């Protein structure tokens with residue numbers, strides 16, 4: 399069943415100020431709205447979404463076989479059981495899960511579709527963000543739009559929507575076949591019986607290869623270097639058994655904790671005993687692939703497991719396609735595209751009718767929104783991240799950025815609940831402004847550590863940095879984040895609470911600038927810093 403969202407698209411945009419403005423109606427934006435409705439019911443909010451539909455990633459990506467590569471018991475919301483039989487889920491079921499959440503909770507009525515946010519400017523005089531962008535009218539025209547809000551919550555994901563990443567391949571224009579990027583999959587692409595080359599070795603490539611191999615003449619996965627691949631059952635037998643005997647909520651909670659514990663254990667094991675984990679992954683691959691595929695050349699990466707995301711394949715589908723000869727893998731470099739296909743550095747040529755460039759994403763923090771605080775532009779790369787949620791010196795702004803080594807939603811849930819706690823503390827204190835203030839804390843590490851994936855490395859300079867100690871650390875660990883976000887005091891001394899009515903006694907404009915923040919106004923009771 400496909401649930402069509404109602405949306406606020408056709409409502410006249412008469413209301414122009416909201417307590418909270420959420421950017422993005424994907425998995426995280428709907429999560430944030432649920433938490434606001436539940437934990438801060440008196441706050442008004444709106445969601446601005448540049449596209450015409452709910453779902454973000456799970457609506458945008460339409461390539462064959464699109465599915466999750468983490469289990470849905472940890473990728474589902476904490477508050478809504480995942481009840482479908484497949485734990486590694488097709489994209490369409492994820493899209494419907496998000497859309498059903500929005501529609502059943504009345505969240506869709508708060509969404510303004512076709513609204514792209516381009517700029518947000520904070521004023522300490524009014525303690526408000528002025529959010530600017532463009533709106534697509536029902537007639538298809540673009541017109542400027544401006545709203546204001548007390549708190550800005552970015553749920554804009556982590557990559558550029560307009561186009562994926564394609565390296566500058568020499569000779570691409572000579573190729574006479576079809577070139578497609580998975581981020582912009584053409585509706586009517588017919589590849590039945592054709593020769594397909596998928597360039598890449600990440601999660602998208604390992605999904606596409608077995609899915610396309612079902613009808614294509616032959617699919618070749620062309621990778622520069624191998625990636626760690628692990629096979630997991632598509633269905634989680636324990637979770638399905640639990641669901642048969644327990645109420646849905648209990649079964650879901652138990653399965654979620656089981657999988658959080660398992661994922662955390664596997665990640666820690668990979669970091670501490672990489673040799674042991676490597677051996678296990680290689681013997682699994684060899685057992686599935688049989689003697690016809692050279693595991694040492696094609697499935698033994700140079701880096702340790704979890705230095706990049708380990709690719710998960712359900713029920714060994716990639717290995718089965720390779721073993722059965724419907725697909726093959728080539729580890730080599732593109733020398734140049736030719737009229738007929740791809741010439742490789744080794745001298746070999748791969749002929750193709752269709753080339754799929756599964757070469758990744760362009761990371762884009764905060765949906766590409768330009769930020770300014772009191773007229774000064776904010777350079778994200780020069781800021782410290784507070785708990786992986788806010789930015790030093792930038793008031794009333796939070797952003798959802800999930801885990802790179804576990805399901806995104808685990809962190810999204812924690813962040814959304816934390817933001818609601820923060821809003822409630824602000825209300826109790828009568829504070830309209832809250833600013834993470836780093837003082838003399840120094841940048842000690844990039845936003846994402848120990849992770850060598852290309853899309854992350856290409857973006858690190860444009861991402862905020864992290865400090866040495868909490869609350870300036872960005873954890874990739876759910877248990878640490880439970881402590882940092884769920885069980886910690888909001889008023890931890892690093893957050894300065896203020897309101898615009900009067901200047902703050904004892905803080906000079908120069909001192910405020912020195913900590914990289916705008917001038918906080920009147921400090922509010924309980925908001926004193928040590």
Ligand SMILES: Cc1cc2nc3c(=O)[nH]c(=O)nc-3n(C[C@H](O)[C@H](O)[C@H](O)COP(=O)(O)OP(=O)(O)OC[C@H]3O[C@@H](n4cnc5c(N)ncnc54)[C@H](O)[C@@H]3O)c2cc1C
Nearest residue numbers: 422424425426448454455466467468515554555765805806
């Ligand atoms: C192919 C693929 C597979 C993935 N698989 C998994 C997985 O298995 N497990 C996992 O945990 N994670 C996975 N991820 C990460 C994935 O992005 C998250 O699971 C999740 O979808 C993130 O949700 P989000 O709402 O934060 O961001 P998104 O899904 O990216 O949604 C962001 C929304 O914000 C909107 N938006 C962005 N900028 C603006 C703007 N300036 N103005 C207005 N609207 C804007 C977008 O249109 C979009 O609707 C995958 C990612 C990709 C690309």
